[in-house]
Amino acid sequence: MSFSAMTKAEMARVMPRKRCCQIAELTAIIGMDGTVKGGAHGEPALIMSSQSAPVARKIYKLCKLLLQPLAIQVAVTKKPNLKKRNVYHVLIPYQSGAREAFAPLGLSFAGEGWQVNWRPIALEKRCCQKAYLRGAFLGGGSVNDPEGTYHLEMITRDPVHSQTICEVMSFFDLSPRISERKQYHVVYLKESDQIVQFLNVAGAHRALLEFESTRVVKDMRNRVNRLVNCETANLSKTVDTGVRQVEMIRLLEEKMGLEKLPLPLREIARLRLEFPDASLRELGQMLDPPIGKSGANHRLRKLEEMAKELEVGQGRK
Ligand SMILES: [Zn+2]
Incomplete structure (x- = not known):
């Protein structure tokens, strides 16, 4: 399992107990991965997809907790590329009562279609801010193996959502940057201290420990190499x-x-x-x-x- 997949699996196991945090986390996931479709009868349908089974399970659990009594379905497809990896989908089909159930997640009906307000209502509290960042990572994040170059990123198509992620990260002394990649907005961190801080905030403590120990060994190896080069030169x-x-x-x-x-x-x-x-x-x-x-x-x-x-x-x- 890659370092990124391991980190996601760990974050997927962290289940927020409070309803405010559950909403914050699911809203962030919808912002990254969710596709909201306007229904024929003015009701929305929602599809959330992930290549990670633990993440899909978490999305399903959060939907069960927050969107009762809506019907929720799960489906698995294969990626059409060579590797044919599984992709897991959590679907909430067109159904009555969806409008009311979605309202707390920032989904509202406006004239001819549904509008999405990715900024959740509850981003004032520290607990919700952490859950929101965890959701953003689960929905569209990845992190490089610390053996290589340090890099953590979260990708979204929604410019407002990418701004919100940056704003919430700044509450935790993180200073992310944004780059544009085709139609995507990439929020990323490059410094190892910042990545460690993000993993801590999002509750990935085992990934954090592994990141730290790899970093220490790598730094020491670099220092020894520098010394050896210097000695050789002398x-x-x-x-x-x-x-x-x-x-x-x-x-x-x-x-x-x-x-x-x-x-x-x-x-x-x-x-x-x-x-x-x-x-x-x-x-x-x-x-x-x-x-x-x-x-x-x-x-x-x-x-x-x-x-x-x-x-x-x-x-x-
Ligand atoms: Zn909360």
Whole structure:
């Protein structure tokens, strides 16, 4: 099961006890997934679809609780694409009494058809706001596996609904962004802290723990990789420097002989030839008396200057 499906299944199991929250959650689901059709006799029909069986079960339960005594049906179809996944539908067919039953969900009859007011009446209370965000995620949300790039989104065709989702998210210190994808409005979060906060608000605590532990391991792995890269860079720098210095000392040896060098330079030249991979600090420590990194650097620079002069002198010949 994908991380997203697991998160949805967990949120689907959270059943709000209070009626105000049940309404908020079902309204959000209708806003994402529901298709409301005007009935022949002025009564609406409602179809809510999901690829997740736990989500469909939750929608059915919420409808049973909120839309009694309307008849509610369930159907399963296969997606027409290659994977042929199941799609679960909760249907409320045309029937009398629907008008009254739908009113608390923000559905009202206006002249020639039904109008939908996705903004539920009860978004003032904290409990309902949480239920509303959970419903929005169940209806049209997905979240990337934290192993990959951090991303959580909710998709709706309704621009008002996408605005409402953003507004409610802002009550929980979340700052989502909206992008347009064809006829859809995508509300999304990119920062891992924000995604964790959303999962917390929507009641997906197991998904939150898994997200957090994956994130910690990933961060640590990145940090170790950075350190290793840095060490490797330092190491190859030391080796390159050593190789260059050995070449220049060999030149001096060949052209003038190391015994002609002043003692401090001769000593470090011999050590360098013997330990081409040693760092400047290590070379300095091997001298008697030992000297620091900058002292060793100074002596080697002197040797380098002398080698350069020799080369230039040769070039003139
Ligand atoms: Zn409530």
